[in-house]
Amino acid sequence: MAHQSEARESPAAVRNSGPILSVLRSHLPARGRVLEIAAGTGQHALAFAQALPDIDWTPSDPDASARASIDAWRATAASPNLNPPLSLDASHPSTWPSGPFDAVVCINMVHISPWLATEGLMAGAAAVLTSPGGLLVLYGPYVEAEVETAPTNLAFDADLKRRDPDWGLRDRDAVVALARADGLVLTRRVAMPANNLMLLFRRA
Template sequence: MKRHAPATARNREPIAAVLSEVLPTEGLVLEVASGSGEHCAYFAKRFPALAWQPSDPDPDALASIAEWTEGQENVGRPLMLDAAGAWPGILADAILCINMVHISPWAATLGLLDGAAALLPPGAPLILYGPYRQHGVETAPSNEQFELWLKDKSPEYGLRHVEDVTREASARQFTLERIEPMPANNLILVYRHDA
């Protein structure tokens, strides 16, 4: 059954504007935690020269992704992928992860970084989107409220510090290339694989 995430219609074009500057011109983009599948369907149309591989750990999400992307020749069949678990042995030229880091255990973020380090060639981008905290930058009241809601769902969820993600990324030979402010107090973090 097709799922719908209302925020997708609001954020997909600002995200696409950044993607147009950081994605390779050809190759495969692995989307981790594709959720409803709406972003993948949109970006696959927006960037038709790229192959798109959606993934998610939730079987219901995989069914929704399949419906949203049906008939799109540059989109692969959705993969079952738990970021904190074992990763498939595929080659990717970029990895995109939207709105996962804050609404999953920290182990999922570490798994994402491990998987990206194993799959991405030198110079390839790892692109993260979502709400983050930054040292020395006041967190928006709406994000503070959002974090309370997240913590109520699970004490393992919550807004992560850019600096903590970057420290772990650096340990896996990624360099933070860009922090791009986005609508609704979100950020895009663009890392490049050094190795």
């Protein structure tokens, strides 16, 4: 059991780990290096590392308490492919590792951070995904021009903006355009439970 004073638990991470893993299995390489941005509690990192033993998984988070939680979850299981968490702030290029990585995974950050963080995410991913076809995976809720936004997502968006006016659900097309400017091309949109999406980009 993770040390309760440091290990944090997210009910959402428990619910969505399975569906996210299913998509990752289909699109990650059989072997390779993955960098996870804004890994939060660390529950995803542990679950995915255990399920994908040939993937070298490196979680990261700018928050010290999140990194402590990741380490606490790492301590609960022997997963030699799960690395210690990096102190990485997506919006600060100097905190990114040099790579190369085969994939970058970012779950539930884009809407709970300033737009500057998404700009940094795209630039950083483009820098560490050095091989053509390198994969960037985003998960979370988005606003889409051609799809009516679910009432629950509208309420979530309003709540986020009350907490911080720089937060909120992003327009999918704006995120796609930002990625394209850094040489990352949207190749797949996967509808997920609870009105979330997975957006998969490939390095041009």
